[in-house]
Amino acid sequence: MNIRIIGVAVAVALVVTVAAGCAREPLPGGSAGPAVSVGGGAASGVLVGADQPRSDSDFWSAYAAYLGPKAAAEGVKLENTSSDNDANRLKSNVDTLLSKNVKAIIIAPQDTAAVKPALAAASARTVPVITVDTRPDSGGAYMVVRADNRAYGIKSCTYLGETLHGTGKVVEFQGDLASINGRDRSEAFAGCMRSKYPGIKVIEIPTDWQGDKAVSGLQDKLLTDPDINGIYMQAGGIFLQPTLALLRRTGKPVKAGQPGHITTVSNDGIKAELDAIDSGEIDATVSQPADLYAQYAAYYAKAATEGRKFTPGPTDHGSVIVDTGVAGQLEDQLPAPVVTHSGGKVGDMDTVPTSDPGLWGRAH
Structure with missing residues (x-):
C-alpha cells in the first residue's frame, strides 16, 4: 500500500474506519447473523487486541466475520473481546488487552466521548489504538479510518x-x-x-x-x-x-x-x-464496507506497531486521509456509494x- 508513509515513531492512539473498493470477497462463513464471531487472525505474528462493539447489528456481525481473515492476511494475531455497546465494559476490555501485552488495539467505540479513559489507558502504555467507524471526540488517535x-x-x-x-x-x-x-x-x-x-x-x-x-x-x-x-x-x-x-x-x-x-x-x-x-x-x-473496515483496521494496526506515520492526501484504495483538526488526528475517509x-x-x-x-x- 502506497499511502504516503513516513518511517517515524507512531503517536499514541490510532482510530480506523474504511471505504469503498472494487470487487468483494465472500463473507467468511456465509451470511452474517446476529452473533459476534471473530477468528484469531494469523497463527503467529504481531499480537493485536480487537474489541467488537455490539452483537445486535448485522453490519457489525459481518465486520466481525471479516476481521479474522483480514488480520491473518496482514500477519496479525488477534486477542478478541466484546464490549456490547457498553463504554465501561470497553474500558475494562482495553485494560485486559493491555495486561496481555498486545502491541496495538482495534476498537469501535459507540460513545465517542466516553471512550476517553480507554484511550488514556492505552496511551499510558504507549499502545496505539485503532478505532473503527468512529472518531474519539477528544482526539489522541493516530488514524481514524471511517466513511464521511x-x-x-x-x-x-x-x-x-x-x-x-x-x-x-x-x-x-x-x-x-x-x-x-x-x-x-x-x-x-x-x-x-x-x-x-x-x-x-x-x-x-x-x-x-x-x-x-x-x-x-x-x-x-x-x-x-x-x-x-x-x-x-x-x-x-x-x-x-x-x-x-x-x-x-x-x-x-x-x-x-x-x-x-x-x-x-x-x-x-x-x-x-x-x-x-x-x-x-x-x-x-x-x-459502508464491512470488509474494508476489517482490512484496514488490521493494516493500520500493523503499521502502528512498525512505527509508520501517515500524512494527509489520497490513498491507493479510493479514499483520502484528512486532518480532522482535533489534536492532530488523521482520518482515512472512504467513499460510501448510494x-x-x-x-x-x-x-x-x-x-x-x-x-x-x-x-x-x-x-x-
Whole structure:
C-alpha cells in the first residue's frame, strides 16, 4: 500500500474506519447473523487486541466475520473481546488487552466521548489504538479510518428530497447523538433538508442506536401523522427488520412505485437491505464496507506497531486521509456509494445498482 508513509515513531492512539473498493470477497462463513464471531487472525505474528462493539447489528456481525481473515492476511494475531455497546465494559476490555501485552488495539467505540479513559489507558502504555467507524471526540488517535458520515446524511436527504419532489413528512431514526456518527448524520441531514427541501417536514426520533426505540417512536408517529411518506434509517443493521415488521403489522407495506409507498432510505449496505430494495420494500441505502473496515483496521494496526506515520492526501484504495483538526488526528475517509435497484442518477447524485459486484453486501 502506497499511502504516503513516513518511517517515524507512531503517536499514541490510532482510530480506523474504511471505504469503498472494487470487487468483494465472500463473507467468511456465509451470511452474517446476529452473533459476534471473530477468528484469531494469523497463527503467529504481531499480537493485536480487537474489541467488537455490539452483537445486535448485522453490519457489525459481518465486520466481525471479516476481521479474522483480514488480520491473518496482514500477519496479525488477534486477542478478541466484546464490549456490547457498553463504554465501561470497553474500558475494562482495553485494560485486559493491555495486561496481555498486545502491541496495538482495534476498537469501535459507540460513545465517542466516553471512550476517553480507554484511550488514556492505552496511551499510558504507549499502545496505539485503532478505532473503527468512529472518531474519539477528544482526539489522541493516530488514524481514524471511517466513511464521511456527514455525506451519509446529505446523500440520504438528497434521495428523499428528490424522490418526494420536495414535499411531505419524513421520519428520521437518529443514531446516538453521543456518537460522532449519529451527530454527523443527523446534523447533515437536517441542514440539507432545511436548505434544499424546506417543504419537507422532518420528524426526528432519537434512538440511541436501539431498534425498539425507533419502532416505538414510529408507531406513535404513524398515529399522529398518518401521511408520513418517507423514512431515513441511520443504521439498517439495527432498524431494518423491526421497521419492516411494524409496517407489515399496520398494513403499510406498499411496494415502491405504488401509491401509498413510504419512501425509505437506509445506511449500512447489509444484504438484507439490498434484498429489501430489490423486493420494493425500501428504496435505497448508503453502503459502508464491512470488509474494508476489517482490512484496514488490521493494516493500520500493523503499521502502528512498525512505527509508520501517515500524512494527509489520497490513498491507493479510493479514499483520502484528512486532518480532522482535533489534536492532530488523521482520518482515512472512504467513499460510501448510494445503492438503488437499478442505479443511475437521482437528481445530480449517482447511485449504483444492487447487482454491483463491488458491494460487500452482495458478496455472499
